[in-house]
Amino acid sequence: MAEEIYMNKLDDLINAIEAEKKKGKVLVAQLAPAVRITLGEEFGYNVGEDLTKKCVGLLKTLGFDIVIDTPLGADIAVYEEVHILKELLDSKDLSYFPMFNSCCIGWKMYAKRMHLDLMPHVSSIGSPNQIVGSIAKNYLAYQQNKYPDDIVVVGIMPCTLKKFETLNTFEHKKGNTIVKLKYVDYVVTTTELAEWSRKKNIDFSQVAEYEMINPASKEGTIFGVTGGISEAFINAFAKYIGEEKEILDFRQDEKSRKYKVKIGNYELSVAIVFGVGQLEHILEDIENGEFFHFVEVMYCNSGCVGGPGQPRASDTTIEERAKAMRNCSDKIKKTTCFDNGALLEMYKNLNMKPNNAKAKEMFFLKEQN
Numbered sequence: 445m446a447e448e449i450y451m452n453k454l455d456d457l458i459n460a461i462e463a464e465k466k467k468g469k470v471l472v473a474q475l476a477p478a479v480r481i482t483l484g485e486e487f488g489y490n491v492g493e494d495l496t497k498k499c500v501g502l503l504k505t506l507g508f509d510i511v512i513d514t515p516l517g518a519d520i521a522v523y524e525e526v527h528i529l530k531e532l533l534d535s536k537d538l539s540y541f542p543m544f545n546s547c548c549i550g551w552k553m554y555a556k557r558m559h560l561d562l563m564p565h566v567s568s569i570g571s572p573n574q575i576v577g578s579i580a581k582n583y584l585a586y587q588q589n590k591y592p593d594d595i596v597v598v599g600i601m602p603c604t605l606k607k608f609e610t611l612n613t614f615e616h617k618k619g620n621t622i623v624k625l626k627y628v629d630y631v632v633t634t635t636e637l638a639e640w641s642r643k644k645n646i647d648f649s650q651v652a653e654y655e656m657i658n659p660a661s662k663e664g665t666i667f668g669v670t671g672g673i674s675e676a677f678i679n680a681f682a683k684y685i686g687e688e689k690e691i692l693d694f695r696q697d698e699k700s701r702k703y704k705v706k707i708g709n710y711e712l713s714v715a716i717v718f719g720v721g722q723l724e725h726i727l728e729d730i731e732n733g734e735f736f737h738f739v740e741v742m743y744c745n746s747g748c749v750g751g752p753g754q755p756r757a758s759d760t761t762i763e764e765r766a767k768a769m770r771n772c773s774d775k776i777k778k779t780t781c782f783d784n785g786a787l788l789e790m791y792k793n794l795n796m797k798p799n800n801a802k803a804k805e806m807f808f809l810k811e812q813n
């Protein structure tokens with residue numbers, strides 16, 4: 445059902461999600477970071493106002509049973525990847541570098557079609573959206589005494605392209621048969637969420653506020669803006685090797701920038717770009733022999749804050765959102781993925797270690813979009 449309507453009209457999407465609820469499925473929404481600071485624009489709030497609690501309240505009003513913080517998936521992606529980075533650095537094998545981020549579907553779709561040779565350098569870990577979908581079906585389901593296919597996951601995303609992530613599946617053994625389940629069943633964008641609430645005559649200003657259960661780390665939340673992935677990755681790497689250091693230098697809004705960062709005995713070269721025009725320049729630099737350990741690519745202006753599922757905005761508004769996204773993450777006390785207690789507890793409960801077979805089965809994709 446979901447694949448038939450994944451790009452269709454909002455009414456069809458709402459009907460499909462409501463039909464799942466009527467069938468007795470548990471409706472799980474996951475809230476992407478950039479949505480919480482832009483949804484308010486649809487209802488007359490100031491640009492960049494952090495409405496996380498109101499968003500959770502709205503999702504509950506719309507019938508969702510559970511709301512999960514999508515940045516949990518970002519924390520897991522970083523947690524897995526810093527272990528990979530350390531192993532690669534210590535092996536002295538530079539052939540895998542540069543590593544590219546896998547969380548931006550726009551960039552991955554572009555790479556797959558225009559630069560296929562780069563794909564082995566793009567992490568095969570799922571996006572935060574897909575990772576949280578996997579957690580809901582492979583972990584939360586059992587905590588709730590449910591089967592994975594009793595759970596329906598809806599990603600609340602700043603990105604229309606994320607609807608393509610509903611096509612990715614994993615295999616689940618049900619009795620003697622193997623069934624394919626989606627990590628994420630439906631994706632609703634920021635503007636669609638606003639429209640959905642208007643269609644239900646919900647007065648957003650009157651929606652009760654709810655705390656997000658188990659909010660992820662500050663660095664998982666800052667994924668929603670350019671430089672955020674690099675900040676999360678590098679600061680988690682510093683923590684992993686025992687260096688208490690917080691690097692905030694990546695918080696800039698130029699379309700393309702390059703950094704050298706010293707962490708312990710490692711010197712890391714990082715490039716950050718948004719937009720494919722800037723990406724092409726960096727790829728030219730790489731072709732001409734410039735070396736990077738990590739390249740962060742976001743397809744949209746300033747990252748997901750400027751995504752195609754967001755309210756229409758000028759460049760100035762997008763810059764204000766970028767600032768707000770950083771402020772929103774700064775309010776969170778847990779700094780990196782290593783401070784995310786829910787993550788550490790889940791790894792322990794599932795007897796899972798970074799990059800072991802269980803983690804690979806849960807979080808890494810066999811096929812990219």
Ligand code: SF4
Binds near residue numbers: 547604606748749
């Ligand atoms: S940067 Fe744009 S294309 Fe990439 S995930 Fe964010 S909203 Fe989607």
